[in-house]
Amino acid sequence: MKKTLLLSLLTAGMGFSALAQEVIDAEAVKKIREEGLNHSQVMKTAFYLTDVAGPRLSGSPGLKKAQNWAANELKSYGLVNAKLEPWGKFGKGWQVNKNYAAITVPYYHAIIAIPKAWTSSTKGAIKGDVTLLKVDTVTDLQKYKGQLAGKIVIIDNNAPALVRSKNPDLSRYTDEELAKMAAATPQPAGGARGGQRGGGNPQMATFMAARAKAAAMRGAISAFFQQENVALILSQGRGTDGTVFTTNGASYADTAKAALPELETSGEDFLRIVRLLRAGQKVSMEADVQTQFYNDDLQGYNVVAEIAGTDKKLKDQVVMLGGHFDSWHAGTGATDNAAGSAVMMEAMRILKTIGFKPKRTIRIALWSSEEQGLFGSRGYVAAHFGKKDSLKAEQAKVSAYYNLDNGTGKIRGVYQQGNAGVGPIFQSWLEPFKDLGATTVTIGNTGGTDHQSFDAVNIPGFQFIQDGMDYNTRTHHSNQDTYDRLVEDDLKQAATIVASFVYHTSQRAEMLPRKEAPKAGTN
Amino acid sequence: MKKTLLLSLLTAGMGFSALAQEVIDAEAVKKIREEGLNHSQVMKTAFYLTDVAGPRLSGSPGLKKAQNWAANELKSYGLVNAKLEPWGKFGKGWQVNKNYAAITVPYYHAIIAIPKAWTSSTKGAIKGDVTLLKVDTVTDLQKYKGQLAGKIVIIDNNAPALVRSKNPDLSRYTDEELAKMAAATPQPAGGARGGQRGGGNPQMATFMAARAKAAAMRGAISAFFQQENVALILSQGRGTDGTVFTTNGASYADTAKAALPELETSGEDFLRIVRLLRAGQKVSMEADVQTQFYNDDLQGYNVVAEIAGTDKKLKDQVVMLGGHFDSWHAGTGATDNAAGSAVMMEAMRILKTIGFKPKRTIRIALWSSEEQGLFGSRGYVAAHFGKKDSLKAEQAKVSAYYNLDNGTGKIRGVYQQGNAGVGPIFQSWLEPFKDLGATTVTIGNTGGTDHQSFDAVNIPGFQFIQDGMDYNTRTHHSNQDTYDRLVEDDLKQAATIVASFVYHTSQRAEMLPRKEAPKAGTN
Structure with a gap:
């Protein structure tokens, strides 16, 4: 067999002892490697x-x-x-057309922050004071009734100091990790998705309940902020050192109501503002966040x-x-x-x-x-x-x-x-x-x-x-x-x-x- | 001796065999530790x-x-x-009062960039195309005569891809490193500063000459850009992942001429723009950089x-x-x-x-x-x-x-x-x-x-x-x-x-x- 290579498959680490042989087209592999690696x-x-x-x-x-x-x-x-x-x-298309935010009091500092996907725009270029809210239950919101118009608001997430990793950012699999994967045995029935999502795990029910509660509160908070004419919401983005992980902040459904503008803010900038507010310092900001929706397709x-x-x-x-x-x-x-x-x-x-x-x-x-x-x-x-x-x-x-x-x-x-x-x-x-x-x-x-x-x-x-x-x-x-x-x-x-x-x-x-x-x- | 502790100093790793004894006020240490560590x-x-x-x-x-x-x-x-x-x-005081910059073509993206210290302001909020310049010698500048008014300019620094560290960001001295420091022998005469600055090192002369040449070119480039009415300069800041290391871009001397606005741009944002321009893609930007000088004291x-x-x-x-x-x-x-x-x-x-x-x-x-x-x-x-x-x-x-x-x-x-x-x-x-x-x-x-x-x-x-x-x-x-x-x-x-x-x-x-x-x- 000129162009092919027969490989015995008694390879270590496989869970059965088949004696199957699989045809490898060595000439094709050579060409593929040449094109893929060198051109x-x-x-x-x-x-x-x-x-x-x-x-x-x-x-x-x-x-x-x-x-x-x-x-x-x-x-x-x-x-x-x-x-x-x-x-x-x-659903709706969406993109960012302008993204600017800075604190102006106690001093000027442009922040690193990203509009959450499918959130709306500020009313032009805005200026306002930042208000820190303590909201553990929906009824806590009532404390702030009539006080939030034109404000930039932060819900205190009780965030502790930023946790920074002691590990390198970059990683590759070690030989040991790969060997462990190769030695894995078949997973129980239920298939890929059941296994991944942890169905039947008793902790999952608690987690899902907590998440549902938070989600329910998010709806109430969002409605309250809209009613109170909040100008802009700041939330903490995961990440450190200028890296900000992002998400969506509203639904992309064409029937969804517009959500207030919300900036996922770098951990450092978010916590600086939170620390200042917790200490009773005044913080003012300016921002201009313009997003655009597309309903044409x-x-x-x-x-x-x-x-x-x-x-x-x-x-x-x-x-x-x-x-x-x-x-x-x-x-x-x-x-x-x-x-x-x-x-x-x-x-x-x-x-x-x-x-x-x-x-x-x-x-x-x-x-x-x-x-x-x-x-x-x-x-x-x-x-x-x-x-x-x-x-x-x-x-x-x-x-x-x-x-x-x-x-x-x-x-x-x-x-x-x-x-x-x-x-x-x-x-x-x-x-x-x-x-x-x-x-x-x-x-x-x-x-x-x-x-x-x-x-x-x-x-x-x-x-x-x-x-x-x-x-x-x-x-x-x-x-x-x-x-x-x-x-x-x-x-x-x-x-x-x-x-x-x-x-x-x-x-x-x-x-x-x-x-x-x-x-x-x-x- | 009630309040003191005598310590023998035959400590390993010291370069001589003194039998000196040094008084430690244990009572004071206790109080200092209590106040410093617990209050x-x-x-x-x-x-x-x-x-x-x-x-x-x-x-x-x-x-x-x-x-x-x-x-x-x-x-x-x-x-x-x-x-x-x-x-x-x-010399002059200086601070940033506004810092905003974004690319607007081929799509909108707000960049992470910091005004170099003691550089001046853009003429209000500006918009312009970005031009990539190849400048290896001062005479190369003449190619661009009459073409740079209102442009945002980048000098191609021939930067390769960003080099990212394989090590953790955080480090502490290991026992081995400390032992090596403890075992160090006295450094040759010339003292701290001579040693630090590498006086007499033959490589240093070459380095200093290259630096002097670059500095001389910087002056000529700066003068040319001013004469050509360049709107804004982008340079590459050291750092990755949103981290930008900064420097000054002009003299703080009260007699120094104003330097053009210049943004030290995050490696990622800088290289994105450079790659686009090298590939012949059009890049436009908008920016509003306002800095303020203080001459009162x-x-x-x-x-x-x-x-x-x-x-x-x-x-x-x-x-x-x-x-x-x-x-x-x-x-x-x-x-x-x-x-x-x-x-x-x-x-x-x-x-x-x-x-x-x-x-x-x-x-x-x-x-x-x-x-x-x-x-x-x-x-x-x-x-x-x-x-x-x-x-x-x-x-x-x-x-x-x-x-x-x-x-x-x-x-x-x-x-x-x-x-x-x-x-x-x-x-x-x-x-x-x-x-x-x-x-x-x-x-x-x-x-x-x-x-x-x-x-x-x-x-x-x-x-x-x-x-x-x-x-x-x-x-x-x-x-x-x-x-x-x-x-x-x-x-x-x-x-x-x-x-x-x-x-x-x-x-x-x-x-x-x-x-x-x-x-x-x-x-």
Whole structure:
């Protein structure tokens, strides 16, 4: 066998003793590596998705601009059927048009603060005193009746001093951590999402109750502030050193009432103001926060494009790859998830550039509204593959969906997502990339992103294991999620490995095994 | 001896075998520890110096306000002769009254950027395109003649991607590092400043020449930009993740010409703009930077106050302690050097509170314009103690000057600053604080702050060894040098130890030995 390499799969750490052999196309791997590692375009793609496009919040004009760019770019690679495909109704678009805030008393200091997504504007450039409120119950609000008009308000969150990490921001998996993942045993039934969300955990009920209470109070507080004509709300953003993690502060539903302007304020600036107010010092501010809503198109879209299959019997079968394309608004969503989007686009470019004519059709999908609840991928899956209890015929034709959405870190392996049958296959497919640090196959699940939409309808959906880097410490939903965090060598490595996985999935004699089948054989 | 403890000083790691014994007043140490560790006011003091006072740039109204507060606070402790004492001419005061800048094309994004100290204002709120200049030599400027009016300009600094640290931000000395410091041998003649500044190093000449060339070009660039009516300059600030280290961008001399407005821009925001411009993308900005100069009082001041000596023979002798009180403008100078200032004020408060009547006079001095060249302490030393070759009589009456200016980290020991004779004395004085982590006496020098002004006229001047914490990684001259970085337990520990050192210096039979005397005995 000239062009292929047979790998024995008696690999240590696998939970069964199959003697399966998996075909690796060594010549294709060589070409993929050459194109992916030595002629990469991934950083150019990432540059357009971040620096040029800017934030890609769901429904925003920025997202639409980036989606159009990506569809055209995929066309330019020679892909077919490149388009923006609607997945259903999302809601209002929103973007920031001006963001300025400073304290002016006891001295001037411009603060680092980000408007919460889908909150509204200040009434032009405003000036006002800052009032610290103690609100433990809804009735506490009445103390402030008639006192808050035109004020900038802070609810005292009893925040202690900032806690700063003693660990480095950047991290990669150690050999020990990877070995532990490789040695993991299958997780109990309930599947990925049950496991992730902790259903049945008695502490969870308490937590959910507390959260519900806080949410109920938030509604009452919000209504009171509106009624009292509060000018601006400051809340504390997570993060230190100028890094601010952001969220939404209001609903994106087209029927939702406008919420007051609210700034998620850097820990340092927030606590400085709180300390001054607690000590009885007067604090005044000026601010000009202008946001804009878009109601012209409430639809959500995914970007999809294909390399058509060429094998008469297999071309109706599909291998999918993707990642979410939408981001939060404070940075440019570089690690979350321009990284994954650029890697998946680059994998397609690599396969096209090496002249690959796949047996099965290869389809890339760049989802939107992942950040609001995996809406883009869920909508796509429902439309094409149906629901768990009412599957469509196409569901049977998808061999696998590969996802990338854990930041800029290189691929260290892949989660089987509880699918025992793919273990030996993935182990052999990783073999040619051991020198690039990708070695680990774990039976374990990972959650929180779009492969779950596929897993939910029993289409094999996988997320790769990626080095953490500074995803949790600095970039995930923060104002620091910018191009600077992207690690070129890691993205090249990831695109190369994904391209090879997709290649082999499209050429494999059989589709990938699904979860039910191999259950009997596992421990 | 009821109230004292005799300590043998055959301590390991000292460079000689003196059999000296040093008196420790255990009863006083107990009281100092009780007041310093259990009734501390140091965080309250630090709060006023940072959050309430704001930035304390040399010559600024903020500095004057904080100096007046400190003088009054020291009076309230019961100190005498508390005053602002002029040390000579400084120059113009300056402060920021408004600081806003954002990119508006290709999309809106408010940037994190700090006006360089002593630069001027934009002409109101401005809008303009950003131009990237390639300027390797002064003649390169001519390419841009007639093209820069109203532009926001960036000189391409050929900056590569941001380099992010793999180490934690926070650090403390390890036992090994301290042991190495303790084992250090005396440094060659030339003294602290010669050693610090690297006189005679052949590489230094090259470095200084390159720096001189760059400085010469800066002058020409600045003149060209003014002539061309540039609206605003952006330069790259050191730092990552929203942290921006700041400097001055113009002279504070009252005769200096106004410099154009210039923003030291966060690495992420600067590089985003540079990448866009390098790729041929249009970038537009809006900005409103308003700074204000003060010429009403060009004088510089130190804050001084005393606990008068009570011993007839010794009260004319003086023990001094201090640290610089001025800061940079982007943060509130918490670790540089509200920390040292608050600790020294607290040490005085502790000594007053325990009812201490010192033999020698104790004098605190909080310097200004340290950041511009140790001007406050140099001016004070020149006025009171003379110059190296023309010493005044008072020079002979200062037993020691203790300085604190290396951030919020606790005291781990003390630098002898090349003074072998104080080694055994300091070793014994640290003995009661071993449990607090202060153990190390090193013959070594440290530079860069105000004890050098004393050392320069052969008055024993010392800086304590302090844990580094995040001084170099986050706070030193940055926008993140705020109250949040102050570590309460560390400041309490430092104030307690300084109070004890000052106590024992004031009560010791002899003044501390000076450098000349013990030279013969050292290796």
